[in-house]
Amino acid sequence: MGVEGCTKCIKYLLFVFNFIFWLAGGIILGVALWLRHDTQTTSILYLQLGDKQAPNTFYVGIYILIAVGAVMMFVGFLGCYGAIQESQCLLGTFFTCLVILFACEVAAGIWGFVNKDQIAKDVKQFYDQAFQQALMADSDASNGKAVVKTFHETLDCCGPDTAIGALPALWREDLCPKAIQKVFVQNLSCHKKIDELFSGKLYLIGIAAIVVAVIMIFEMILSMVLCCGIRNSSVY
Secondary structure, three states, X not given: OOOOOHHHHHHHHXXXXXXXXXXXXXXXXXXXXXXXXXXXHHHHHOOEXXXXXXXXXXXXXXXXXXXXXXXXXXXXXXXXXXHHHOOHHHHHHHHHHHHHHHHHHHHHHHHHHHOOOHHHHHHHHHHHHHHHHHHOOOHHHOOHHHHHHHHHHHHOOOOOOOHHHHHHHHOOOOOOOHHHHOOOHHHOOHHHHHHHHHHHXXXXXXXXXXXXXXXXXXXXXXXHHHHHHHHHHHHO
């Protein structure tokens, strides 16, 4: 015997929310793949200074997002099917998966908030090391010059955070593009450009996480109400 009345409305409402959740999983998966193959981040994070690889913390987060997007699509499909079939077993499994996902998202959010500045900080330290090597007389012995030039051309910047630090590179065409040499020194900071590059992407991820968390809360409530409604209707 199928559910009736308000419970039936909840059934279709849960189906709609699950479909939105499934779409959100697809969007997160697509955004994560875009961030993974973004030209600017790829150009910088694939760099290698001697034996030292550029910090890959950002990519670790992206791989987690790809996994989350794929799991969300599976869980969304499970919820849609469970709602249409009015299966207590599927809805119970769906609720359990949602609780686990929600707990993981909260944990990831706390970790991301605590370490939100660490990614940019690691990349800036990597850039500073390459910059110092590039200014040395024997810099041709390392690839510091190539690393610094990639930063400058990718981010349209020249030199570290201070104007004084940027001055040595301004007069070297092998380090700074000619177009960059024509603008004011205070606009050249590569540290500022690195902060802008990663902060914008982290805000995008944060907004997506908040939207998904709200949808998950509604789905957990609706799935439990529907499950109780199915149990009661089977009794009568």
